[in-house]
Amino acid sequence: MIALRPIGRVVATELKPSTPHQFYFWTARDTPVGIGAIVRVEEAGRVVFGVVTDAVAYSDMMTPMHAVLGADGDPGAMDDPTRRAEIRLFSASVLRQMPEEPLQPVPIGPVRLASDDDVRLALRMDAYTGRDRATGIPVGVYAAGGLESPVYLDCDFLLGPEAAHLNITGVSGLATKTSAVEFLLTSIFQTFPVHKGSVAAVCFNVKGPDLCFLDQPAVLSDEERRLYARLGLTPTPFTDVHYYAPFKSDGVNLNTLRSHEALAANTRPLVWGLREVLDYAEVLLNRDDVDAKADAFIDFLGERVVGRDYRDDTLRTKPFNVQTFADLEEFFRAIFDFVEAMGKGGEVWRTHHVATIRKVRNRLSNISTRSKGLVTDDGTASDLPWGGFADRNVYVVDVAGLDPLAQDLVFARAVSRLREHLERRDLGVDHVVVFVDELNKYASADGSDTYVRKMLLDLSERGRYLGLVLFSAQQFRSQVHRRVVGNAGTAIYGRMDMDELATPGYATLSPATKIKLATLPKGELMIRHPHFTQPIFVKFPRPPVMTSREGLDRFPPATGLSFPDAVARQLRTFDRHISTDGVHALVEGRAEPDVLRALAATRRERPADPFAFFSACLGRRVTPEALTTRRPVPSIRHADGDYGS
Template identity: 35%
Template structure:
């Protein structure tokens, strides 16, 4: 036991907080954990032990009355005493007897076993997941049951871009999930990561050349291996150039992903091209109607009459592309083959607005089965938005080759990294929405029994506080029902105040890096005590503030440099004899 002071007698000692006079030669810092034990007024109940965290420290001269007295005191012309005091916020009382501690009671620094009691580690037992290191060098844990969906789920990370290290900490959490003994279902755990900035996450399977001995020691302290991710698949959108379909990233072993036209229609992916369905009252209804008509056009996959793709064949429309140029098979003669997304858009325009060759607008009428009795202004607004999407997604939705959509649940790899950083905002919405809906849908059907952790940065773009969109609906579904199905969202954003409140509110684990001063005062951060909100403005890179349900106070922690490369320059070159031999051969 290491005594650091006594309960102060000149200030009120309460049942939930008290002040400590720090002994000369000892010190207390913010975030230090202490405990005090004193006898219960009823002798039959023994003693009461209080555990708490230091959330304020002060020093002042006792005996000084004026501001200038400090100069006299330093010259030994004024008799003063230096007071060093710390305010303690109680985290736990054993037993639960809410009595104020006795002034003069000895206060000890909580370490090892007593630190574990102060932070409820004893209740976590085998569910302790390491999430970083505390100021005193001890390991910080969370209860994995509040992350894996059993008692709670989802993580939300906020912080200034480039300083808060949100993506690095999200991958650090994943590393712990895959390597810690707290996760007893590692073999049935998968992760889906959306890469939104450069090619930063395309080297997760490579060791980081910048990891030093101090970093390796930190991983050893955490009980985690200092190594890169072992099972990763990399997927990227195809290049827009003609010819072979190749992934548009520098990594040669990355696979290109895209959807064929039949998949686009059958799976009802059209709504993910519209991010402003709330702009017009009837637009959402028309989107649903056209989506259903496209689904009926291609038919059911198990139906003999259903179209097999990748192109679509129709018999009520002719495009400028001739039958001979389209290479229509004999059994499809007299029908139009739609092989590009642009053609599909023109076909939808024909079904909604009628043929362009009509003499006047009065004669231009669409198919009533498609128009759903919507006004022409609504139909034209729909078509304009759809036309604008052609340049953004025509390389992602195509009819020349069978689709290769991302399939993170069916992949042999444990981690799937899906690149979207080079896509337009609309294409990013389409890709993220389409993949998340498939993952969530398959989990609802019970096609995959394990847990899926989804890492998505820039959450304010996909689920803004205002407005409606299909992707926002999917994310709300994941936030509200995902944990019961085993779909856990690890979301990140610069400003939680701009994200749909129900998504942030459903996150059991909240993490904060460096915050903007104005953002730190927003109501979304009221779960942090004032001292933590003040510190969030000056947090250095690699330091985070973490809040979890089981511990009543946030934890300030650090995490080591990722053992995996976060960009190409960090990749540790393999100079082993085996590697050199393969290169020579």
Template identity: 30%
Template sequence: MTENHAPAISNFESFLNQEYGVIGRTVSTKSEPNTSSQFQFWVADRRGKVTLEIGNIIAAFADDNSDITFGSVIEMRSYSDIDSFIADYLSHDFGNAEVVVPTDVSQVIVVTCAVMRNLSNQTKPVERSRVYFPSVTGIQFAYGIVNDKGETIYAGAPIPIGIFENGDKTVAPISVDEHFMIGPEGAHLNVSGISGLASKTSAIEFTIKSLLTHTRQRTAVVMFNVKSRDLLYIDQPNPRLQQGSDQFDEWSIKAYNILGVPIEPFTNARFFAPSDPDYPDHAKSLRRLPTERFEWDLGMIFRDIPTLFNPFDWDDRMESVWFVIQEEIEQGRLLTYTQMLSWVEGQINTANASRPPQQWIRGSHIATWNKMLGHLRRFPRSYPGLIAVAGQGLNIPWEELQHGDVYVVDIQGLGDRGQRLVFGRAMRALSDMLEAGDSDLDAIVVFVDELNKFAPSGNVRTPLKTRLIDITARGRSLGLVLFGAEQFASSVDNEIVENSSTFLFGRTETNEIRSANYAAFSDEVKAKLTMLPQGRLLAKSAKFSQPIFLRFPYPPCLPGDQYTE
């Protein structure tokens, strides 16, 4: 009887770094067998020349040349023939650490890999195989970026998000399918990590530049500057990418060339900020270059007024009074915020002047009307620069957004409630515009830092949080895409996080690692996350079989805190 063997792979050389050579052999023992999801190998004794670490990609080439299985290193263990710690202690002259034992200790490093993909497309355990580092093609095949002929298999344009550096120094560009970044198959990007150490804003800026460069869809971007001057100078070049600068970073230049992204700031950027209460014709912003102002009159803001109340101040009685006021506005009888205040005050004064004084005004108690008046008077002071009490307002011109445009809305000077108001109105305006078909854009990407401020975890639902959950659930069909960043993924509503197709994890605190968002990672991958240097992230995508550690270059634009006049 003749044994059936799978045909040998004819182009295996294109998937392996044969120049580096064999780095080990797979092994399956009685107590620790290989499975269809994991396999192990021991590392060859090459006198310390094999530089493996957690997150590296390797290729197991079957001895009969019938298959290559790619795996991600998730655990490394070192075994020796020493029976116990006490035995080693005694062999060193009873604990003298400076003593070198004359006899060699047998030692082997065993590596555990998570199966990523194989050329045979079969779900099976890895058999006896030689282990290599993969080539660039092998790495990209492992992540489902190319097929077995090295051809891109993405439905949409490949969007480069960073560089993967393997243990053999092979450098491979890694990209995400735009259909899973901005739709229609999937959408939304979430970035988390320790503030100042995870480089979240820099990673997002680079990713957006890459997206606008490579996308085949008509795409625009809206950024919200929520703290300091982070995004206020994205139209200025980064000195780290300029020859002759004392901050010049040569690696970043090479990365831009490999990834095919131009080294230039965002040229089609416009900047917006609320009006300055002290100088109404100027924008109140930390940006020292041209900035456009916005301020909303009564006709623009009246539908948002109920959201300005604290939840415990808004009840059925207040809603009843507001229904009467809103009807006057919709009928065109109240045109400015000042007119509205005067009209409400007039209703109260008329009731008080009656003999006997009226306790009820159009179905609601006068005490509720007084309460409503107090809040309406307070709002222009609570949201300075946002509410025009007289005259016409000036909105952000969302309808002018074109392909390649970037709008930066500076809300760092507002309190938390003011920031939520601006962000919420913008999301509603963009959603309505796309849903009504009033834009020729395929996608609008909205980036906001401190996402937990707008959609915190927990059971409490706010109108803004509900809207964000709805956008992440069905936004890809509209073309409204959320790029969010926060220190801790666990601090953001779980539905929003889970609806994101792409994740970037920067350096993360140990306590955060224990949350459910990191449950799928091995203990050693988690440990590496707590020690990541700046400029490196762990990327996870709906199209990737395993997460991947990436390095990304400095962003093409100037960090806001480095601007000098």
């Protein structure tokens, strides 16, 4: 190890003593040391690594009055011929002491900038990098004084089982949160060790086109490519990305900004039927609705009615077979007809009060109305490939166009299904990273206790045992439930708002660190990680994927496709040779529900010849028959007499 030249010296006075956790050092005026720099102190066999957390500078001037006197009261006077003696005094927090026992105050000795090896030791990365079965995941480079050292996170503490979860905070619009996650996922996918198994990511795109172009390459600068090389990464976009988006209310155009035809091949509809919704009906109930009665009735529907023959002679003689929302509505109508017919005393049907039944009916029909593109009425679902997840694949669920209630439903169901499959070890991968932006909306600190928030709490507290890892982001960490962010083993901070930094959650940061956070440039982050005893600043390159702005320029969304065009677009995802004209000819004059039903069947069956199958599903066209003029019926010839002949 090459010892760098000292850049400072530890000073300890009675008022500013060295302790086992903190020390002070002075440097020359033109020092490369800054807030966040990692330094090394070595003296008498003890090596101490510290990170600079604060700094002061002052001269030998006792009062400002002396400056006034020296300038004869003229602020514009020429500079003093001699520059005053001046100190740059830095305070540093200890990252690591070697040997660690006995723990002692930092010795008074020379201070050097940390080299690559020093950074590795200071951040305890020696425990998980550069050895057999290493578990390091590059997260960026630490840079100070012209030195640059890769910084690694320990995937045992990022994706479990030791600790898990990641939370990112930063103001919007500075390429912090989404970029950081995209870069980190790139890093994970490229360096996640084989012995740790497989990993996939499920990303919820909750606003705009943020995550819509993960499979498209970015235009990176040479400097960014150099950073990738320094980190041992390849700047290539994700190769296996699968997009899922609900339909718009027309049931055929996808409700996503990733609707350019060139991107259609891996963009699939997300459509759920009654069964999928009913299993998570609790999500649709607000706090006022949550009662045992509603729960009981929903359970009754789920266990006794939906998806099976249900016979109740009091309602009708023919059994109900509820498969769709339309069937369910018919079932409800029968109940209401029954209780109305009962008149006074008929407020209860099978121990369920009619008000409870109406409430549940309203909530369920509400979701089918408000999220018409997500919830299909004909019972045909198009869902994520549960059980068929693949290693290093990204599954993006675009819910940006859905209303909040439907977003909650999608989120709750997707995460619950992930959990169920991971518990059974049949998802297809060992670890899943779930990325959720706008966490303050889904798990707010002071909002109501929603199903989604409870689920996020459960995920953050118990997910790591299953390999279900939450990567979350928000603008204001202070507004997120503290158990959710508290359980995040790794925290990343981009540029922060000063008001946010003034909240108690940041009390442990020095004023200088807060100022640095408030002015952090693009591409720089502060990281907390279980192995790092103090927050560390790192630089990271732009993610290797196209930005949303570039993506929208290059792949403008297809807006206002006609019904036949949209159907043709859907069919071409199964067979790109299907022509628009052919589909036009096929669907012309057909009722839209019939076409949608045929399309859903094609999507479900995935036949070898989609066009033929689709055409068969539509059936023979019933051509209109021209009415011919009927011959008038001749009048009855009357007999002469009243009674005939």
